[in-house]
Amino acid sequence: MNLDELPFDPANRKRTSQYTKNPKKQDEIRRIYLTRGPYRPQEGFIYPQKTIGGFERRFKPKWYKDYHCLEYNDKVDKAFCQCCYLFRDCIDGQGGNDAFVVNGFSSWNKKYRLDTHVGEVNSYHNVAAKRCDALMNQDQSIKVALNKQTDITKRQNRIRLNTSVESVRYLLHQGLAFRGNDESEESKNKGNFRELVQTLANQNEDVRNVVLKNAPENCKWVSPDIQKELANYFAKIRLNSILEEIGGDVFSLLIDEASDVSDKEQMDVVLRYVDKLGLILERLVGIVHVKETSATCLKSALEKLLVDIGLSFKQVRGQCYDGASNMRGEFNGLKAKILEDNRSAYYVHCFAHQLQLVIVAISKKNEDIADFFYMISLLFTVVGASCKRKDMIRETNRENVKRGISSGRISTGTGLNQDQSLQRAGDTRWGSHYRTLSSLIQLFPSIVSVLKYVSKEGKKDSKKSEARGLLSFFGTFDFVFYLHMMFHILGSANTLSHALQQKDQDILNAMSCVKSTRNDLQQLRDNGWESLLEKVYSFCEEHDIPKLNMHDEYVNRYNTRKRTNITNLHHYQIECLNTVIDWQLQEFDDRFNEVNSSLLIHMASFNPKNSFAAFNPESLLKLAEFYPQDFHSSKLMDLGHELRIYIENVRADKRFANLDGIADLAKKLVDTKKHLAFPVYQLLKLVLIFPVATASVERCFSAMNTVKCVLRNKMGDKFMSDCLICYVEKDIFSTITNDAVIDMFKKMSDREGKL
Known part of the structure; x- marks a missing residue:
């Protein structure tokens, strides 16, 4: 029933009891009619005449002043009583009611009938009029008196709930745990949520007097269920803002899968779209637990997620994955399953993953480069596996920097000469190989000092032997050359990697960056030999490493007796530098085939x-x-x-x-x-919206390791998804007001405490 559409005309009205049997709803209907006032024609209306007893009679407008509840219907030319109509169903025992409530009064020659209808003090009409006044004059009612008593309770409930909302907001923003081992009042480990509520209470006396111990048992609003519920409302409001930004338009899917700390396979879903301001945005919309990683299971979980938030596969115009077979399979992959529903959902293999394959995998096709990276990994087992040796590297580097500053060889300034440590490389971590080589160049003297210490003072014979082997290799020209060659190649790729990971990167600019990187590698092959060799010689001189004459015959260090009949120049420039770059240029053309x-x-x-x-x-x-x-x-x-x-x-x-x-x-x-x-x-x-890379998805997985860690590995899937939705996109989350969360809290369920 729409209360705004109640008929105003007395001839079209039903009895209040026919609208609803609920007394509260009946009072709402009566209040609406009383607010509108009696039904009367507009001023200037000419009331029709009719013959009564041989005389022309009609309704007189001056009667409105004498009888304030009087109504007139021009269609039937009859008068009614509004207050009697409103309370006719609940007052019995009075005669003449129907004439002014149902049938209408039209005996214009018998004005005394109006006085008779009003009657004595306790007449039906006067009782109904008093009820009308009481209904509209709420300040005098018992209900309002009770409400005044509950106003204080409502204000206190609002303070309690607002404190809980503020605590949840902070914990979601920081990605912190909510619960402790024991949330009772006497516990020493109540958890972050309870402790934060107590901290807020300690800072404000009004809060302290109504929360926790001072709150009713059913209105404390600090239970684990309430915490999860509030986190869910924050997430829902954030998702609603994303839907508003999309505005029913198209988007692309960025998807990846990874296991969390409790070994559950999670699928991360990010949407890429253009908002109303023309900005490219990539937003996390959820993390879904998938029991298996088959394409059918992934598609089913994805479809359910989109439907739950109000989207569909028909809006998809692109999909981007990391290249796993279950994702990009031509026939049975997730890519193919989505294309069956939407032929416009074009697929892009993540550019950042392709770049990683180009740089690392192809470089290792060269045996000398493969040996070089193996020795780097061995360095981490000897030096990087011990906290003591890492500290020795940092301390030695700190002393070297101090001496360099004292001698004027090293300049000082804001951000310069910070503590450094070796960066471990990983095939799945973009840019990690470049950072590894960069730290190796800068910490080389410190690393050599630690290797010498291990080779002499090490407790294990295997580590001593490995340290001596590394010292021998690090003292060769081969090591210095491969170090600087790969540092230069990976440096070009690192710039491209950062460009591809930008959220607002468009596909055309990404392809332009790929082309620029390819041209940079081509330039290194064609014209970069001299500058590269100069850097290699400079490093050798600085660290007392023997240099090679490029015109001498090349000697294979693995077989020194066998003659090679080629010069050092031919080996290092043609067989090493040019060959590795040629392989990579070919891979750029093959893997980034979208350019054609x-x-x-x-x-x-x-x-x-x-x-x-x-x-x-x-x-x-x-x-x-x-x-x-x-x-x-x-x-x-x-x-x-x-x-x-x-x-x-x-x-x-x-x-x-x-x-x-x-x-x-x-x-x-x-x-x-x-x-x-x-x-x-x-x-x-x-x-x-044509996707470029899954960098936003990878960032979400990094955030998942913060939100769900070893200490809180029992976190539920829904709760984790809600926390991540708020934690990852803090720019939207920070705009959500407490009032918006409280309003949703009130609407979603009936509460014991009134708000």
């Missing part, structure tokens, strides 16, 4: 650089054909005309003169409101 795909070629026509020099309307029309769900046949016909108008407009507008990429183009179109004038903006959004 028609989809990306068409996307390049949106590039705004050089006054939109790459613009090609035919190419953009073909691009639109890849998305039949967004551009049907009639819309494609209109798009051709829109593209011509669009390019003339943006080229003539100076605000579009110096844009760096399509991401800047989208933001500028929104800033200038041109996205409303040119529907081609929808096609541009499809290009922007």
Whole structure:
């Protein structure tokens, strides 16, 4: 029943008891009618006449002043009593009621009947009028008197709940645990939540007087269930804000899977979309526990998650994974399963994972490079596995820095000369090999000192032998050359790796960065030999390592007796540097094969650089054909005309003169409101949401290790997902108000304590 649609006309009204049997609802209906006032024609209405007893009679408007509850219906030309109508169903024993409640009064020649209806003090009409006054004058009612007594209770409940919400907010923001081993009042380990509530109470006397011990048992709102419930409301509000940003538009999926600390396989789901301001965003929407990692199981879990938050596979326009077979399989992978439902959900193999494969795997195809990385890994077993030896490296490096500063060889300044340690490399950690080589170059004297100590003072013979082998290898020209060669190659890739991990990186700029890195490697191959050799010689001189004459015959250190008949120059430049770079250039072309795909070629026509020099309307029309769900046949016909108008407009507008990429183009179109004038903006959004890398997913997994650690490995899947949703995207989470959470807390369930 919609109370706002109650009929006002007395001829169309039902009895209040016919609307509902609930007394409280009946009072709401009566209050609405009393607020509206009696039903009367507008001023100036001419009341019709009728013949009664041979005379023309009609209703007289002056009667309204004498009888304030009097109503008149112009359709039936009858008068009614509003207060009697409202309380007719609950007052019995009075005569003449129906004339003014149901049938209506029209004996205009018998005005005394109005006085009779009003009657004495205790008449039906006067009792009904008093009830109307009491209903509207709530300040005089017993209910209001009781409510005044409960106002204090409501305020106290609000303080208690607000304290719990504030505590949950802080713990979610910091990714901290909620519960302790024992949350009783006497416990010494109540957990972060209870301790934080107590801390807030200690800072405010009003809070201290109503929370924990001073709160009713059923309204403390500090139980574990309440904690999880509040965390869930924060997560729901955040998800609602993401849905509002998407606005029913399209998005791409970034997905990966990993096990948590309790060995549960978790699937991380991140959405990539363009918001209403034209910004590219990547947001976490949930982590789902999957019992198996088959494509069918993953798709089922993903579909359920999307449905739960109000999205569907029909909105997907891209998918990006790390390259695992169960994800990108051509026939039975998750990629193929999603394409069965949506042919426009184009797949991209994560660029960052491809780059890692290019740099590390291909470099190890060269035996000398493979030996070099093996010796680096051996270094960590000898030096990096002992806390004492790590401390020795740091202390030795600190002393070397002090001596360098004293001699003026090392400059000082903010951020310079910080403590350093060896960085362990890992094939699955982007950029870790570059950081390893960088730390090795900077800490080389300290590392050599520690190796010498181990070779002499070590307790295990195996470690002594390994330390002596490392010292021997580190004192060769081969080590220095491979160190600087791979440092340079990995340095170029590290810049690309950081670029690919940016959340707002678009596919065209990513391909441009890939091309630039490839050109940098080609430049090193063609013209970088001299500068590389100069750095190698400089390092050898600084650390007293024998240098080789490049024109001498190369001697294989594994077989010194056998002649090689090649010079050092040929071996190090041609067989090492050029060969490794050639392999990598070939891998760049093979693994980043999207550069030759028609989809990306068409996307390049949106590039705004050089006054939109790459613009090609035919190419953009073909691009639109890849998305039949967004551009049907009639819309494609209109798009051709829109593209011509669009390019003339943006080229003539100076605000579009110096844009760096399509991401800047989208933001500028929104800033200038041109996205409303040119529907081609929808096609541009499809290009922007085309995924690049799963870096956002990897960051979420790193956060999962913070939220769910060894000390709280029993955390439930739903609770962990809610905590991560809030912890990962702090920019949205920080905008959620306590009042919004409290309002949801009130709506979602009936509470013992009134708020």
